[in-house]
Amino acid sequence: MGSPALGINVYEPVGGTGGAEVAATNVVRQAGSTMNRVGYFLRRPALLLSLLFILLVVMSALFAPWxxxxxxxxxxxxxLSLEGAPLSPNSTYWLGTDLLGRDLFSRLIYGARTSLLIGVVANGTAVLIGVLVGLSAGYLQGRIGGLLMRFxxxxxxxxxxxxxIALAAIFQPSVWIVSLVIAMVNWVQIARVIYAETSxxxxxxxxxxxRTLGAGTLRILGVHLIPHLAPTxxxxxxxxxxxxVLLEATLSFLGVGVQPPTPSWGNIIFESQSYFTSAPWLVFFPGAAIVLLSLSFNIAGDALRDALDPGLKGRN
Structure with a gap:
């Protein structure tokens, strides 16, 4: 290596101290980023608990047979007791039994499958319909947009x-019919929101x-509108x-949702109406599951909204 005194440039060899410093800096940055993520959740214990509960329900639904x-x-x-009444929680039946002597814990886990499946399918369908209607009306405007929004x-x-309730009463209730019914009544709100943002x-x-430069509809939608609408x-x-989840539970409780013997959290409560006072665990456990899952998704959605659009934080 030459000497600076002789006017010869000195280059740091590859893999020398310069490379080590860069690597060390990257490690520090990654560690700092990880700590920031951990700190984000530690500052929001409600969000952390909500995500853990959602994960618990999803894993329970996926691995229910095991x-x-x-x-x-x-x-x-x-x-059942000698009098034919459901058993309270015990070492054999962890959450007790229902009016037919079935294990409530097993029905609750399988009910998570039904309630979560309807929640995802119905909501996904509602979002798809709402986005298509709102995006079409907001972009096309004119007579077509007006007709879509009047509908x-x-x-x-x-x-x-x-x-x-009316739609569910017309058709034979099943998981897929209930999902479609819920989607048909839930798409309107997101359609209004997407229409306003698209306009x-x-x-x-x-x-x-x-448009002046000759961009087509597909380019405008794919490059500009849809990416801007994605966070919403x-x-x-x-x-x-x-x-x-709440609407499915309500329909099942009213007897027009998922029908027994297919377990869902709503119809478990529906079947236990006559045991509200004598066997409260039949109502408490599925009711608590419905409330906690609904609350968890609300908290997660609020946190996601604040992260994607901080300007909305605290408005609602």
């Missing part, structure tokens, strides 16, 4: 619960410039599961 000690539809003679307003005029974006100068769609997709 987590449940009994078949959810199996009726046990020893699962949306007409759907909003009907109470969602009454409309869902505002379509009026921006950069969209006008794109993601937030609504998360928050909507909460509403969907």
């Amino acid at each position: 987590l449940t000690p009994f078949d959810p539809d199996e009726q046990f003679v020893e699962g 949306t307003d007409l759907m909003m005029a009907f109470p969602a619960l009454l409309l869902a 505002a974006l379509s009026a921006r100068d950069f969209i006008a410039v794109e 769609v993601l937030v609504w997709a998360t928050l909507g599961i909460s509403t969907t």
Whole structure:
């Protein structure tokens, strides 16, 4: 290596101290980023608990056959008292038994499958319909946009619960029919939101410039509108599961949702109406699961909204 005194440039060899410093800096940055993520959750214990509960429900639904000690539809003679009443929680039946002597814990785990499946399918369908209607109306405007939004307003005029009950009563209830019914009453709100945002974006100068330069509809939608709308769609997709789970439970409780023997948290409560006072665990455990899952998705959705659009934080 030459000497600076002789006017010869000195270059740091590859893998020398310069490379080590860069590597060390990257490690420090990664560690700092990890600590920031950990700190984010530590500062928000409600969010952390919500995500853990959602994960618990999802894992329980996926691995239900391996987590449940009994078949959810199996009726046990020893699962009832001598008077024929359900058994309270004990070492054999961890959450007690229902009015037919079935293990409540097993039915609750399998019920998570049903409630979560309906929540995801119904909400996903509602979001898809709402985005298509809102995006089309907001971008096209004119007569087509007006007709789409008038139809949306007409759907909003009907109470969602009454409309869902009416639709569910017409068709033979099943997991897929209930999912479709819930989707048909839940899409209108996101359609209004997407319409408003699409209309505002379509009026921006950069969209006008794109049109002037000859950009087609697909380019404007794919490059400009849809990426701008993605955070809103993601937030609504998360928050909507909460509403969907509650609506499914309500329909099942009223007897027009998922029908026994298929377990869902709502119809477990429906089947236990006559035991509200004598066997409160039949109502408490599925009711607590519904409330906690709905609350967890609400908290997760709020946190996602604040992260994607900090300007909205604290408004609602």
